C-alpha cells in the first residue's frame with residue numbers, strides 16, 4: 001500500500017492520485033517518486049481509465065524535491081543513482097494527465113505539474129523554480145519544460161531569481177490551462193477528466209501524442225506525424241461512430257476501439 005499518496009477512482013473512467021505528505025508540504029522524496037510513478041503506470045495500464053488527475057493539498061501541490069533528503073547527498077551519490085531520472089516514467093504515461101494545482105508548486109512541484117498534459121490551477125496557486133536559492137538548478141526538467149511553456153525571458157527570470165509567480169501571471173505566460181476558484185478545483189479537475197474519459201480513448205491518446213510532438217520535433221516532422229496519426233484514426237470504430245453520430249444528430253457512444 002502506498003504511504004505518501006492516495007489513489008482512488010472517483011468517477012467512471014477517472015483515476016485520482018493525491019500527494020499526501022502534508023507535514024512536508026508534499027515534498028517529493030524517493031518514496032513519492034516510486035509511489036506516484038507506479039500508481040500512474042497501473043492506472044495507465046487499466047483500459048477502463050481514460051484520464052488521470054494528479055493533485056496535492058490546498059496549501060501545496062508540492063513544495064519541491066525533498067531538501068532534507070537531498071541535503072546529505074554527494075555528487076557521486078546523485079550521479080550514480082541518476083537522481084530523479086525516475087520521474088521520466090510519468091511522461092511515458094499515455095493516458096491524459098491533469099494536474100490540479102492549489103498553493104505552492106515550487107521546484108520539483110512545478111516540474112511535476114509541467115509533466116502533466118492539462119494544468120488546472122486554483123486562484124491560490126504559486127509557481128516557481130527556487131532551486132537557485134539553494135545553490136542548485138532545476139533537475140526535473142524545469143529549465144527545459146518551463147522555457148518551452150513560457151519562453152526564455154520569463155524562464156530566465158524565474159530560474160535566476162527564484163521568485164514565485166502568482167496564478168494570473170502563470171496563466172498569462174502560458175503555463176496554466178485554466179484558473180479555477182480554489183473551492184472548486186478538484187470538482188473542475190474531475191469534471192474535465194470525466195469529459196476526456198468520455199471521448200474515444202485512442203483518439204485522446206493520439207491527440208496527446210501529437211501535441212507532445214510539438215515539443216520534441218521540428219514543424220515539418222510534427223505536421224507529418226499529426227497527419228499520419230490523423231489517418232490512423234480512420235482505422236478505429238470510434239471514428240465511424242463519432243462521424244455517424246454527428247450526421248445522425250445524436251451523441252456518440254465510443255467503445256475505445
Ligand code: CO8
Nearest residue numbers: 023024025027063064065066067068083107108130139140
Ligand atoms: N523539502 C523538504 N521539506 C520541505 C520542503 C521541501 N522542498 N518544503 C517545505 N518543507 C517542510 C518544511 O521544512 C517544514 O517542515 P518542519 O515543520 O519539519 O520544519 C514544513 O514543510 C512546512 O514548511 P514551512 O514551515 O517552510 O511552511 P511555510 O508556509 O512557512 O513556507 C514554503 C512554505 C515557502 C513553500 C517553504 O516551505 C519553502 O520555501 N519550501 C522550499 C521550496 C523550495 O525551495 N523548493 C525547491 C526544492 S529543490 C527542487 O525541487 C529541485 C528539483 C530537482 C532536483 C534534482 C536533483 C538532481
